[in-house]
Amino acid sequence: MTRVAASGRSFLGHSYNLVGIVALLVILVWMLIAIFAPTIIPHSIGDIVDDDYFGPMRQGLWLGSDYLGRDMLSRVLMGARYTVGISLAAVAIACFSGVMLGMTAAVIGGWVDTCLSRFLDAMNSIPSKLFGLVVVAAVGSSIPALILTLAVIYIPGAYRFARALAVNINTMDFMTVARVRGESTAYLIGSEILPNIIRPVLADFGLRFVFIVLLLSGLSFLGLGLQPPLADWGALVRENIGGLPFAAPAVIIPSLAIASLTISVNLLIDNLPQKIRDRDA
Amino acid sequence: RATNAVAATPISGGTFKAAGWSSSTADTLDPAKASLSTDYVRCCSLYNRLTFLDKDGVTQMELAESFDSKDAKTWTVKLRKGVTFHDGKDLTADDVVYSLKRHLDKSVGSKVAKIAAQMTGFKAVDKSTVEITLADPNADLPTILALHHFMIVQDGTTDFSKGNGTGAFVLQTFEPGVRSVVTKNKNYWKSGKPYLDSFEFIAISDDSARVNALLSGDINFAASINPRAMKLIGGQQGFELSKTTSGNYTDLNIRLDMNPGNKADFVAGMKYLVNREQIVKSALRGLGEIGNDQPVSPANIFHNPDVKPKAFDPDKAKFHFQKSGLLGQSIPVIASDAATSSIDMAVIIQAAGADIGMKLDVQRVPSDGYWDNYWLKAPIHFGNINPRPTPDILFSLLYASNAPWNESQYKSEKFDKLLIEARGSLDQAKRKEIYNQMQVMVSEEAGTIIPAYISNVDALSSKVKGLEANPLGGMMGYAMAEYLWLEA
Amino acid sequence: MTNLVEVRNLRIEATTDAGRIVEIIKGVSLDIADGEIVALIGESGSGKTTVALSLMGYARPGCRITGGEINVNGKNMAALSEKQRARLRGTDIAYVPQSAAASFNPSSTIMEQVIEVTRIHGLMPPEQARKRAVELFRALSLPDPEGIGARYPHQVSGGQLQRLSAAMALIGDPKLVIFDEPTTALDVTTQIDVLKAFKSVMRAGGIAGVYVSHDLAVVAQIADHIVVLKGGQVQETGTTAQILCAAQHPYTRELLAAFEPKPRQAHADADAGAKPLLRIDNVTAGYGAVRDNGLPLIRAVDSVSLVVEKGRNLGIIGESGCGKSTLARVIAGIHPAAAGDIIFDGKELQRAAGKRSQDQLREMQIVFQYADTALNPAKPVEDIISRPLAFYHGLDRQARSKRVDELLDMVRLPRTLRYRRPSELSGGQKQRVNFARALAAGPKLIICDEITSALDTVVAAAVIELLKELQRELGLSYIFISHDLSVVEAICDEIMVMYNGERVEQITPDRLMAPTHPYSKLLFSSVPKLDPTWLDGLVRDPELVSQYGHR
Amino acid sequence: MTSGVLNLVLKRLAIAVVTLMIVLFAVFFATSMLPGDTASILLGQAATPEAVAGLREAMHLNDPAILRFLRWLFGLLHGDLGTSYANEMPVAALIGGRFVNTMELAGITTLLSVPLALTLGITAAMLRGSLYDRTVTVLSIGVISVPEFMVATLAVLLFAVYLKWLPALSSVNEAHTLTDLVRIYAMPVITLTFVISAQMIRMTRAAVIETLSTPYVEMALLKGASRSRMVLKHALPNALGPIVNAVALSLSYLVGGVIIVETIFNYPGIAKLMVDAVATRDLPLIQSCAMIFCLGYLLLITVADIIAIMSNPRIR
């Protein structure tokens, strides 16, 4: 019930807490790696540098080798590009459109709500494998197509969740006040409803991010997007899963990478910097 | 690697549970339609063929007692007597005629319709004699009929869900895409066989799940395991591995009638760029034999051992690419999980190309629909060819000018002539010589790069005895159920 | 003899986002003897609610009890564990919240919530509790005492909710009840009944009470002692008689002075030339299923007509639940009328707000009765007030900020409040933010639904002064819905009396003391006087009471 | 009130039927957009043009697709799901047992995961900001961020291969006693619980926290309500809308999304059937599976919507 104490430091009119800062740092580190990966990887990601497969960690091959004997360190670093980049883009699109649509439906109500809800329900009941295959067949495979597919798969869920929250807010008096002021739907959505549902929506965002990170690897098996030897972290886990009985770093490291990123994103969301409102008072 | 020594006396009894790697709702008990290993295993346990291939690749008689022909065109087949179907009916010449003739019926959708098409006449001479007439002479007919699709079913059968054959087991349960259970045929015509009381076959498509099921004791046999799991099984007590190198291969096809394959130097360059040793070592984890672009594998008696593997030579490759003017251009290469190991091979070739400035753009496409949409169609793509018993089948399916699956669109009049000549000849030595020559031609001229023959490794509990390798494929050419027994 | 409640040197602090500490209560001490009722009065924002809540050992989120002792029934509430406090809440000490509307759980029925205390503490079987609740409903003059429990909070009027929450507090037979402005939402006739009911219930049970109010007349009727608070400090304490007759502290005197009704200056331009700004004809509206004739099942407003002239004000009075708020919502187009016409500034208005033009919407502003739910909890005051400035007037950032300061000054709120969220404001502060927002639009007509009900007399007088000033400057008109007859009297040119959804009479303030309609008579005779004996000595026409008293 | 509810339910059902039709058509349209048809896929590597043409003819695949779709729909009206193209068995027979299996797995998982997730979500919300809360957050996110196939494989390695406590495969036809049942379902159910719980936990937590700061919860506190009562009686009912939606979305995964669990534990369920059906372009089977998924999904969200509406008297 009590708000998390605004402990920790303040900066630029916001207060931060330690967990949030650490989470943010982890994310930033991964983002930097994503940006600079091509210049810092020790080996080309396609090169087979180890005679053994699932090789252990050792000098030169700091994270061991994968199932073909490729350098795991390079692959994980490069994988960051795709996992961070594609997943963030996709989850942003999915949540943004889903939440916007959900709030719009709740605010406008009536047949707009009914049609949108039914349409998105229908979309959600089409199996994603079928959907992925159709996308490949129709527009071919590319990273933008991959991002859009991931987004489209997760829009209905974000929509439903946001709508459920927004419908409750929509019955409040302050919504009526804004309505009789003649406010546009866009304002009602963005300024009256959103601030009240932003926390659960962000929590949802964090989760969807995790799902997308994992689904990403699945779609590459349908031929969407990433082409070998490129691989996102999920795909790295998948292609090296045979190393699990040997506790090969090739399967453990990408799993840890996924966990570090997804947990950080969610912890950051739980511990977002808070705006200090009475700074000049 | 472990070999399963044949113990002295087989023991009868026991339930054998084995897992293959693929299954689908399209699973069938109709031998003509059989398409997956799962189907072959089931059909082998329920039906018999006229002939079969033994472990050395030599054709042996099964339901047939003899195959005779003077001109390799008209064949007389004597059938074994005293063979009965599971429902009690005797095996007759009519059953054989029906079984073979079905393949010509388009509505059956036979997988070997093309091969069967050369059989133009079937005649039940008497109750146990069948006469088969071919369009053109073919000395390989007894071997061809050892293909799994040519299993003998009862005359008039259209509903195959009963699995009514002459085989070693009787069908108990069959759930497509899930499992089948068969039980010992007490009236089996091969005396003493089978040893097993019942045999359950399921499919576990996930590689590690299959191995784990074996290790946990849920199954006795895991077919076709991932080479990387060998380490795991090798280290465990009570489990063994059985390796078969049959003629299965994954090949890189460069269509000679399309850009860039129409530039001879590009094809030549690619042949030098493929690091066969690396592929065997890394992609196949040593479970394969280096190939040199000849489809006839060492497991086949007609294999030409004089065709030597082309050495990996990036410099020569670069020279050819430069000559073809394609160096530096981005060339798409289609790979898919549908063609075993093709993605790994593609990546290896891609990396080699990158070193010399040859950009190969590997495109992974869905395995779903791969054979329909990309195989044979894309300018550069991978194929995967299952073992065939004879060079004639391989060449006429894959390399003759009119071959239905001419993967690289190789066309040579000389080759076509040689093919017909060898087919009609009953002289083994002469055929061997012709086939040798043809293998050299394919290796040199066609656009199909066959870097390796892929070995198949089955893992099994040490209690399972009697397993031998067979050139037709793993699981003793899919027919293991009939020969295995379980140690108490 | 020790007292039931002894508060010594209580200090309460709030921590702001920046980590700055604001002392809200600065060393308050007070005593309450058994069975005694002590009133806390003082200006809005002076810390009344905060002190009252602290008696339960509770400080609102963001606040902390930092010093002092709060002895209730021999236990120091500040030192008890949360579990021990919970055991006392509802049974020993009960609370009637200031904003009843927000304090009811919207998703469960009223009855469930009223008898919840008995469930929590296992006081009696639910059946018995329900019976007792119905008795309390009756004692508190609620309509339909048998059936009202089955309704949901949004289905009853504000005054009804306030009484329901009193029932909720009384059901556990507490030793001490804290009433936080319990009658502000009540009309005077109901208020009398409720006050009587409170008084008799408390007397009968020997219950002690803390009565938070700004209404001196009401306090005079019910309290034995009065504590005057300002800025988190006690200014003066004394018996009711002492404070009312011989107040020492200047602030107390100021409060008392503000209570005296000011002589109304009649409008200079009260001539026939005035043009009607708003006219409504035979408007009918209500709730529930629409019947064949297009009218709703429950009629909250029944064929009401009225006229508001430019620059003049209309007061609407009537008992709680008579349909005042519904009428306001109908005029504003929030709750479209089922029948009737609304003509504003010479043009016929659409019944639904959504179909009206932006200027029409701007020119008519409504200030909601429940400031609590009408303010977006996620937005700071500044954003709330500056929105109409940006929306209607397109002011830039700086101009907006300046105007927000002006508006805050107008409604007597400190400027530093602009960064707070509604949950960090006192009841009266919220109400004024709500009003400031309407002012920001620059309307021609403001419909004020109880905008001074939570304000102390001094601030209320200031707000009324402001209204008059604006009217003089800008020619505004007001529709003033209020229970507070003195306020209505002070500002309105016409007063409409509503009863049971119908308009029963329209009178002018000059004739205020001589209403013709019997209901009006009853109403006006019920206005409490500053005289502590007024309530006990009040004799009302029994015929009128039986006819117009509570259904 | 009750007639209002009935009305609502009927209205939602009507809408559900329309949605179902849209989905069936969309799935049909999507399938026909995919390259390749049943005949060529069944023939696989043996698909010479003549052979394909012949088989297509024999299977009546040359009829216009829309006609086949309508034929299937018409059959559906008579309760006939049609005959599979791939193996000529009645679709109902193919689906039957697997459908029961899927429902069993989904049911058991629901029984385990929903109470677990709600409890964790609610308690985390109650103890917001505490170590317990953070632990629940980290664990629940950690658990879903490990890919499903890895969780499953790890479980098998541990419990089946090394400890030999549980079978590696979940062969339902070998379950005879309750212990068998527990042993067989243990690993798939745990894996699925891992997968679907996080969403429910997080959403419950977020929604409950949102309502815990309302004045009526404060009022409950002042009535002496215990923490659990404040949460369960006051916060939870008002947070129900988003929570049931999250639960419904999570559970809908159990119908069509369990392909990995089905594959690894070799559990014959309906998800794999659909994948097979798509691979063979087996229209009647695809349509039937799609219908089941869609019905399951619609059922879940309709129930969720109704609960959400019922829980807020203002929109009821």
Ligand SMILES: Nc1ncnc2c1ncn2[C@@H]1O[C@H](COP(=O)(O)OP(=O)(O)OP(=O)(O)O)[C@@H](O)[C@H]1O
């Ligand atoms: N949503 C609703 N559904 C059913 N009845 C309602 C609803 N809202 C209000 N009512 C009823 O309509 C009547 C008029 O309510 P209204 O809010 O207009 O009263 P009011 O005069 O403003 O009272 P108060 O002074 O107490 O605020 C009341 O009896 C109330 O119970």
Ligand SMILES: Nc1ncnc2c1ncn2[C@@H]1O[C@H](COP(=O)(O)OP(=O)(O)OP(=O)(O)O)[C@@H](O)[C@H]1O
């Ligand atoms: N969370 C908070 N943070 C900072 N200040 C607060 C917080 N909550 C309340 N306050 C301030 O504390 C002061 C006392 O508030 P309180 O609610 O006790 O006033 P009140 O006397 O009850 O006023 P009213 O008559 O308007 O209800 C007010 O100035 C208010 O703005």
Ligand SMILES: [Mg+2]
């Ligand atoms: Mg207050």
Ligand SMILES: [Mg+2]
């Ligand atoms: Mg009202």
